[in-house]
Amino acid sequence: MLKDVWIQGMPPKERGFIRRCYGGGLAKYSERLKRIALVGVDTKVLDCGCGYGQWSLALAKHNKLVYGIDIQEKRIQIAQRIGKELLVDNVLFQVASAEDLPFRDNIFDFVFCYSVIYMIDWKRALQEIFRVLRGGGDNIFM
Template sequence: MDSKKDVKHQFGKSADSYVSSAIHKDGKDLQKLVQLATFTGEEDLLDIATGGGHTANAFAPLLKKVTALDLTPEMLKAAEKFIRANGHLNVDFIIGDAENLPFSDGVFDIVTCRIAPHHFPNVNKFVQEVHRVLKPSGQFLLDDNVVPEDDDYDLFYNTIEKWRDYSHFRAWKKSEWLHMLEVNGFEVHEIHRFEKTFQYESWCNRMNLPENEKDKLSNYIQNSSQKVKEKFRVSIANDQVISFQGEAVIMKALKR
């Protein structure tokens, strides 16, 4: 399977669990994303890889129109059910690819993308597409898990994410995001780093990881170097991983 088929397969069967996932539904990053946006209420917003629809849902009551886009039909249906149940009628739902957006140039005031780019095989093309569909001086609000600059930490985090979820492509370093945004015509105005605690059981179960793989992955984490376990605040009890800590960033960039 190619990586985009992997994404559709994984998220097709996990759609409802993403709508109800606490880390997606209640994350403080969602409030921060809304705070960082500048708007009058007349804007058109595109939410790329909308997933459970939480970002689109948060912005819908504040803006004129929101377009929620996702590659996975089942995910889009789950997002629509969730958003419509909250009474928001100004949201359109469109199936589409983040790296080949089905929109004309310069049509959106704001583009958001939350906890998704680590699934994109060509993230540079995604950034170029965001730039293309934004109006001049349009805002790009990016929110995703990142890896530390140290290569050992990078390898560890991307290894365990790929193990848990074969549709994971890569979590990027903060420096890599800065580079990609700036070389593709954006000016980065704000960066906020925050920590995320992952509860091992629910983290694995969200991707329907089989029990034997869960155990193998737990062993891999426990057998990692002390340096890695300290960095990721790995919590272990009764020979089982209980939780670990990752990091994410929100970046606000303007099209130039």
């Protein structure tokens, strides 16, 4: 589903991962999000440590606005490029650390954080996640 041309110059491991993520489309991610009810009409979601953005872009189908943050600039650039190619206009990708989130308190309905927490200062990240979540943090998915 992605145009292959621009990922051809990437290192094989990265290229392979992106192909695996996006090769079958976003349906597999969508299905999992629906199963855990991470959907809403007017919802704002943070994908914390979004990597190449596959979860953010799937979240965008089921929520009003999604922010995808990752510490690696290169991954954010790739996620932005893929979002553009897939014509998704309700995801904002930006470079940031989960340990120091650049958002005001109480602004997200859900925080999604897949395969990240074990590699960071999780106590600090959780403090930050609770801070930005509305309602004190009932809606963390990791």
